[in-house]
Amino acid sequence: MVVDFVVQESGKLRITIRKGDEKVADIRLRKDFTYGLTASNGNEWTLSARFGGEIRPFSMAVSQSKAHDAHDVTSGTTVLVIKDHLFLHNEKFYLLGGTPEGRPPKEVLVGRRYICRLDNFPFSELSDVDYETRSKLISKFRGAPVGELDGLGKEGHHLRFFNELEDIGLPLAASCYLLYSTA
Amino acid sequence: MCAYVKPDRVGAFPFPKSDPQVRKKGFSEVEQPYTKEEVMLEADRCLRCGNPVCIDACPVQMDVRGMCDAVAAGDLETAFHRIRETNVLVGVTARCCPQLQGLCESACVMRWQGQPISIGMIQRYVADWERNESKQPEPEMENETGKRVAVIGAGPAGLAAAELLRRYGHAVTVYEELQTPGGTAWYGIPDYHLPKDVLLYEVERIKGQGVEMRTGIKVGKDITLTQLLSDGSDVILVTTGSRDVTKLDTPGINLKGVYDGYAFLEDVYVNGVTEYLKHPAYDLGKEILVIGGGDSALDAARTALRLTGGNVTIIYRRTENEMPADPIMVDETKEEGVQFKFLTDPDSYNGPDGKLASVTMSTMTLGAPDATGRRSPEAVPGQDFEMRCDSVLLAVGRGPDSFLQMQSGLKMGKKNSIVVDDHYQTSMAGVFAAGDVTTGETLVVKAMGHGREAAQRVHEYLMKLEEKHVSLYEMYYSQKLTEDSYQGMLFDREEKLPPP
Structure with missing residues (x-):
């Protein structure tokens, strides 16, 4: 794994994200119950459980609210949508908490969760994934492990992943923390 | 490790079970219940999260956190009403949900610190208490609408x-x-x-x-x-x-002795096992093969084992790692002595006079991943072999x-x-x-x-x-942002995050 973030509660409703020893971002709760993610370089994102007119479990939309380099990403652009543990990035589907291909499913019942890239996934849009497929993601689908999550938020939630997810690294780390590790 | 976390479940993981050598001879429950003392201890392991992801993972948004909090205090009545509010089959789902496979226990944040809370076992205790000891009133109903x-x-x-x-x-x-x-x-x-x-x-x-x-x-x-x-x-x-079962056209599939595993389960259980045992409808013999890799294949095999005491083997065309069955149930099945033969697929069913006597099997290998990401099974030329058997139960999926x-x-x-x-x-x-x-x-x-x-x-x-x-999940979500019923519980935990 080449990118390693630690997301941790650092006080009342305050969360920091570190990369190594360096603090790279923090997360704050807003009055409208969205979360603001602010990076040290000036980038800001809004994380919201509501998107597409609904709120769903294990789902999150992250949009850029302030861009460090407006040529790179425009403010208001949605940079990540997680729906029922699934997200699409650079035309590839990823499953948060999937079973790596070739590994015993029993190994992933507790402890570390894997981010699995679902190669050959028979859909091209997140909104096209049907109920039957979503309901069998854990039992039937396997993927290539490209990242992993581990740890309770209070102690530090670790998110490690390969380069292919680096450009959404901070929003992904913040989302995983909020969806899977807070107590 | 957090000082306040108790990493291990009370009792065995995933849950206490009856002796496999005893249970395989009958139809009594595999999972063994907690005592009241045990269930209170286990419930008290719950961190009472400000953001209870266990409830998010439950398709009926059962109030797991509220249940654990009440059970830890010995208040089974409150626990029951909290879970009954959205779950009309509390005793059923306590027993047949694969909680560790993508449901409440899989989501429990205690997984990061050891073993998730044994939610199914706690739920089972509460449901059984209500059924056996203290029948509770039903939830409130709205006025008649005339519809x-x-x-x-x-x-x-x-x-x-x-x-x-x-x-x-x-x-x-x-x-x-x-x-x-x-x-x-x-x-x-x-x-x-x-x-x-x-x-x-x-x-x-x-x-x-x-x-x-x-x-x-x-x-x-x-x-x-x-x-x-x-x-x-x-x-x-x-x-x-x-x-509707998946139709197969394997040669010989209509021989006597090749049965639909789903119909078999239905016939055994539809009028109660006791009734079935009085008039058994299947002549399975002692050498039984079950084809399939899902939960129904396991159940067909375990039921056949209980009915016959014979040699039961599950045939699956991939390896154990690709099986869609609940791995906890796979373990139970192995404990009871059911055999597994992986990378094997029926090629033809054979027998004289229209009665099954053997199955010609293809030896499989795993090729490129299919749409599920699992590697596809492919027959290895020249490595077919014969398996003698008295009966076959097919459980390869249904729609x-x-x-x-x-x-x-x-x-x-x-x-x-x-x-x-x-x-x-x-x-x-x-x-x-x-x-x-x-x-x-x-x-x-x-x-x-x-x-x-x-x-x-x-x-x-x-x-x-x-x-x-408004979807039911959104109703629950809005409620958890604003409700005051947990204020006492959360009072000392105000630093906890509300849900995202």
Whole structure:
């Protein structure tokens, strides 16, 4: 794994994200119950459980609210949508908490969760994934492990992943923390 | 490790079990219950999260956190009412949910610190306490609306939907083809997972709420959808579940001794195992092969083992790592002595005089990944072999029960499922559908969740509230942001984050 973030509660409703020893971002709760993610370089994102007119479990939309380099990403652009543990990035589907291909499913019942890239996934849009497929993601689908999550938020939630997810690294780390590790 | 965390479950992981050498000789439960002392200790391991992801992971949004908090304090009555609020089959789902496989226990944050809370075992204790020791009143109901709903199919989706619709004040009649309600939970889940008195008790509770059950009626044959609508039903909700087995054309598949594993399970359990044992309908012999890699294959194998005491082998064309079955159940099956033969696939069924005597098997290898990401099984040329056997049970998957949609002309989709829109409405006005008949086969609790969401849509349709639609999850979500019932519990934990 080449990118390693630690997301941790650092006080009342305050969360920091570190990369190594360096603090790279923090997360704050807003009055409208969205979360603001602010990076040290000036980038800001809004994380919201509501998107597409609904709120769903294990789902999150992250949009850029302030861009460090407006040529790179425009403010208001949605940079990540997680729906029922699934997200699409650079035309590839990823499953948060999937079973790596070739590994015993029993190994992933507790402890570390894997981010699995679902190669050959028979859909091209997140909104096209049907109920039957979503309901069998854990039992039937396997993927290539490209990242992993581990740890309770209070102690530090670790998110490690390969380069292919680096450009959404901070929003992904913040989302995983909020969806899977807070107590 | 956090100082306040107790990493290990009370008792064995995943749960205490009966002796496999004893249990394989009968149909008594595998999972063994906690004592009151144990259940309170286990419930007290719960961190009472400000953001209870266990509830997010539950398709019926059962109040796991509230249950654990009350059980830890010894208040079983409060615990029961909290979980009963959204889960009408508390005892059933406690036993047949694979909680560690993508459900509440899988989501529990204690997984990061050791073993997740044993939610199913706590839930089971609370449900059993209520059933055996202290019957509790039903949740409150709204005033009668004068609207009538016919629910077709008394499986988990239909029961959950009927109960919610009744609580909204609608008159609900459930039509069920079999003599006993419960659907898959009645005839498809063996007694060693789910003693049927647990299910029957919960069905009686639903009847006690005023839901009428009309059994032994096959809609589409005994009465049509049009007749139901013209006889006074304002809306029909179809929840007829899964039934149609995947058809195979392997040579010799029609030989005597090659059986449909799903029909086998239904025949054994539909009138109760005791009745079946008086008049066994299957001559399985002592060498039994079961084809398939899902939970039903395991259940067919374990049922056959209990009935015959013979040698039972599960044949699966990939390896154990690719099996879709719950790995906890795979372990149970192995403990009982069922054998597994992986990377093997039937090529032909053979036997003289129309009676099965052996199966020619292909040896498989794993090739490139398919659409599920699992590597595809491919036959290895020249490595076929013969397995002698007395019978074969096929459990390779099944799809929606297509009978009603075929009869009534409802628009069909994949595997003859009923096509519904985002409002759960079918192609016929006034007819809604939910559960496995629309989605394909899934878990009991997922079918219940689907049934409840459809019931919410039916309610909104009947009361002309469609423009104000709110999903059940969103209702729960809004409530958890604002509710005061947990203020005492959260008072000392105010630094906890609200949900995202």
